[in-house]
Amino acid sequence: MSNLDEKIAFSLRLKQALTQAKHPISPTYLSREFNHRYSGQPVSVQSANNWLLGKAIPNQDKLLILSLWLNVSTQWLRFGDQDSNSSMTFNRANANSKDVDLIVKIKSLTFGQRKIVEDLIEEFSKC
Numbered sequence: 144m145s146n147l148d149e150k151i152a153f154s155l156r157l158k159q160a161l162t163q164a165k166h167p168i169s170p171t172y173l174s175r176e177f178n179h180r181y182s183g184q185p186v187s188v189q190s191a192n193n194w195l196l197g198k199a200i201p202n203q204d205k206l207l208i209l210s211l212w213l214n215v216s217t218q219w220l221r222f223g224d225q226d227s228n229s230s231m232t233f234n235r236a237n238a239n240s241k242d243v244d245l246i247v248k249i250k251s252l253t254f255g256q257r258k259i260v261e262d263l264i265e266e267f268s269k270c
Contacts, residue, residue, distance in 0.1 A: 147197075149200065150197045150198060150199060150200055151197035152197075152223060153194070153197065153200045153220070153221065154194060154195055154196060154197035155197075156215075156219065156220055156223055157194055157195065157209070157213075157220065158195065160209075160213040160214075160215045160220060161173070161213065163213075163215075164212075164213050164214060166213075168195060170188045170189070170191040170192035170194075170195055171188050171191075173191040173194070173195065174186050174187060174188045174190065174191035176212065177191065177205070177208060177209065177212070180208050180211070180212055180243050181205065181208045181243075182243075182244045182247075183204065183205075186201075186205070200221070203217075204247055206220055206221050207243075207246065207247060207250065208243055208247070211243050211246070212243075
C-alpha cells in the first residue's frame, strides 16, 4: 500500500471511530478534544484537518491518545489490522488526561522498567 493510500485509509478509520463514538467529524472539535487529553505539544486545527483529509498520520504517541479516547485499538486505528470493536481491558471512556499521561509514560519505559512497574501494580492490586 502506498503512503498516500495508508493516509487515506487512516482517515477513513478515524472518521469511522469518531462516528461510532458519536463525535462530530470536525477538525476544530477533533483538535480541541485531542488537546484536552494530550500533555505534549497541542495539535492545530490544520493538523487535525490533515488527519481527517488523509494528508497525514499522527505519530505513535498521538495515535495512542486517539485510540484511548475513541475506544479503539491503536493497531486498528493505524493499520486496520483488528476489529475496531475488539474488547480491551482498559475502560477508555473513564480515562482522564492523567490516566492517559501515565500510560504514555509507561509505554516509553524500557522493558525492564515496565516489568518493575507491572510487578508493583500487581502487588498493590492485591491489597
